[in-house]
Amino acid sequence: xxxxxxxxxxxxxxxxxxxxxxxxxxxxxxxxxxxxxxxxxxxxxxxxxxxxxxxxxxxxxxxxxxxxxxxxxxxxxxxxxxxxxxxxxxxxxxxxxxxxxxxxxxxxxxxxxxxxxxxxxxxxxxxxxxxxxxxxxxxxxxxxxxxxxxxxxxxxxxxxxxxxxxxxxxxxxxxxxxxxxxxxxxxxxxxxxxxxxxxxxxxxxxxxxxxxxxxxxxxxxxxxxxxxxxxxxxxxxxxxxxxxxxxxxxxxxxxxxxxxxxxxxxx
Numbered sequence: 207x208x209x210x211x212x213x214x215x216x217x218x219x220x221x222x223x224x225x226x227x228x229x230x231x232x233x234x235x236x237x238x239x240x241x242x243x244x245x246x247x248x249x250x251x252x253x254x255x256x257x258x259x260x261x262x263x264x265x266x267x268x269x270x271x272x273x274x275x276x277x278x279x280x281x282x283x284x285x286x287x288x289x290x291x292x293x294x295x296x297x298x299x300x301x302x303x304x305x306x307x308x309x310x311x312x313x314x315x316x317x318x319x320x321x322x323x324x325x326x327x328x329x330x331x332x333x334x335x336x337x338x339x340x341x342x343x344x345x346x347x348x349x350x351x352x353x354x355x356x357x358x359x360x361x362x363x364x365x366x367x368x369x370x371x372x373x374x375x376x377x378x379x380x381x382x383x384x385x386x387x388x389x390x391x392x393x394x395x396x397x398x399x400x401x402x403x404x405x406x407x408x409x410x411x412x413x414x415x416x417x418x419x420x421x422x423x424x425x426x427x428x429x430x431x432x433x434x435x436x437x438x439x440x441x442x443x444x445x446x447x448x449x450x451x452x453x454x455x456x457x458x459x460x461x462x463x464x465x466x467x468x469x470x471x472x473x
Contacts, residue, residue, distance in 0.1 A: 238432035242458045248357035253293055255457050267293050281447045292441050299434055304354035309424050315343040317417045
């Protein structure tokens with residue numbers, strides 16, 4: 207399964223606050239997009255890149271050495287230096303991605319918590335929903351700590367966990383909170399309408415202060431990873447060795463390159 211290396215970083219950060227405000231005024235688009243077919247495991251012994259299909263299936267890099275599908279590859283001194291730099295860059299990159307992911311989860315669930323605390327009318331239901339959000343938040347953080355936090359990047363994490371799970375959470379909350387809001391809006395009771403207006407005004411102010419500012423800063427941190435990913439791709443293009451198939455080793459590449467290759471193949 208192909209994975210977008212940066213898409214999940216901004217998913218919680220920007221989709222959730224934007225949804226909470228029902229506006230597109232805080233949408234952030236990264237200027238880069240890179241993909242990889244490989245799972246990644248970073249340890250003191252080196253970095254393992256593995257995938258279930260395609261060739262090579264396994265690539266191992268450590269201290270300028272390269273092993274492809276269990277076979278040690280002969281590389282020049284220049285390529286050994288590039289491999290060491292590649293390993294160093296990946297080791298620096300993964301903790302940065304993990305930190306952004308944690309902060310993105312915090313911001314996303316902070317937005318959802320603010321929505322529930324402000325708009326949920328029924329006290330018991332509000333308490334139950336807030337408790338459920340805390341559990342889901344803790345689960346998300348445990349997942350990050352057990353994967354990215356341990357130097358592991360797994361295929362499909364952002365789609366299967368961050369995307370699907372967040373969507374289920376949002377859908378669940380919308381179904382509960384919206385009912386209270388609609389009842390107040392349609393009640394015709396001046397007191398309930400005034401209360402609803404006050405709560406929605408408070409929600410706008412709270413989201414703007416507590417969520418949008420941190421989300422914008424987080425987006426800038428995610429954007430700062432683009433040059434690092436670009437450098438990894440550049441190093442790949444500079445490798446002089448070739449795989450047994452005669453192809454260049456390519457562990458990551460940009461979506462634009464994928465599109466160009468697909469267009470060329472169709473000609």
